[in-house]
Amino acid sequence: MALPLQVLLVSLLLLIAVPDIYATVHHGVHHAVGSRAHNRIVMPKHHRPKFKPGPWKQAHATFYEGGPGSFGGACGYDDVVKDGYGLDGTAAVSNVLFNTGQACGACYEIQCINSPQWCKPGQQSLFVTATNQCPPNYYESSDNGGWCNEPREHFDLAEPAFLKIAAYKGGIVPVQYRRVPCQKQGGIRFTITGNPYFNQVLVWNVGGAGDVESLQVKGNKKLKWTPMKRSWGQKWETNAMLVGESLTFRVRASDGRYSTSWHIAPKNWQFGQTFEGKNFK
Template identity: 55%
Template sequence: MNLFWICLSFLFLSVVELVGADNGGWDTAHATFYGDMGGGETIGGACGYSDLFLQIYGLKTTALSTALFNRGLTCGACFEIQCFNDPQWCAPGSITVTATNFCPLNDSKPTGNWCNPPLKHFDLSMPMFVKITRDYHAGIVPVQFHRVTCNRKGGIKFEMLGSQWTPFVTVFNVAGAGDVRAVSVKAEGGGWTAMIRNWGQIWQTSESLVGRGVSFSVTTSDGRTVQSWNVVPRNWRFGQIFEGNQF
């Protein structure tokens, strides 16, 4: 084989690789829904978000199976999902949702439970499910999905919870990667201290925060960090939400 054909073959293989990589990392899973057209339960969940409407996400949310939930590390991440390979039920178009909950496994039911590992599964609100299907009677459909950038309005939000002995902070409305992997806190007059993930996106500290101005540093799964200096004033109260900087 002469040099021309060698180069042409190399070019062809390179193009094939590029085409294969140009699918945006799409993977396959299944999706079903919970609740009704009102959306069902929007309070609480395995990610620690107290009220999905108050905390921006609304009904554009999903619970994840064990294979995707990653012990809560994926909370806050965004996924684009589209129905595929089911002509009877699939509707055109796609949806973008935020991971806000966990679809629990059932060890007593090793088959027939879509949330058991190693299955990848999305449990959507009904209003989101019917955007990618022709009718909610589809029940469960095959889907394609991939991670996408989270687009948010405003800055990162910090909800102050817990007690004066053990302050907690729920971190939400995070743009970019969306899923928070590390949070540090700086109380007025002190230095930066790493917070501990309590569960989901609720973080705790042993630092005394009451009566002190508070700053936060947030790092997402892509390694990016943003700091919000003095985002919480000295006279803050538990239950209040404060808005910091954004990615």
């Protein structure tokens, strides 16, 4: 018996459509199985923007004398000249800015203002790195000697830095300042000291935000990252056994950006050595 014309038309349409449906389903199943077979999940990447200059703020600046080994004490920098900060580019900051060592490595642009008598005419901006702490002096009032007392934001500059923007006799001058990105040559440096049962790492030459909020280390035999604890300034410590393993360091700056330096210390690294990793741009 002949089939009605309508049934023939429907059957013909199904024959045309089914291969496409089959191909779509088969492709989807193959894609899903393939993803599981490779045990790979593709996640979107979130990129934080590069560190940018902050707003201008008001403060004051003084100066103190010393040498390469005395301008980096509270941050753990052994020699500010050797470490690349220079005598004319370092500053001790008051407690409010120092923030228990968090500010170590942060960079600032400073301008002498509102003091025609002491600000040098035509002076350029001064760019400094926080390498030390200006401790409070509670025996003096904050406006007469206790320049670094809370809640003052204050810069006690290395003398060569101060003399770039103000006269020696000025003593204390009003300034405006802002956080700026740190421009560094080469990568982040990691200097390892301590002993097999206590490892201490000094982190320096950090670009971008400049300061370090957290540090993690991982040996080639360890599956998990080991968080390091801030000892003081930019010195970080851990009791983890790391001797005999190649080391990877992960730095997190205050702006939330990460920099991971993979296996920069070889398995035969020694205490007292410095290794160079990846820097922030």
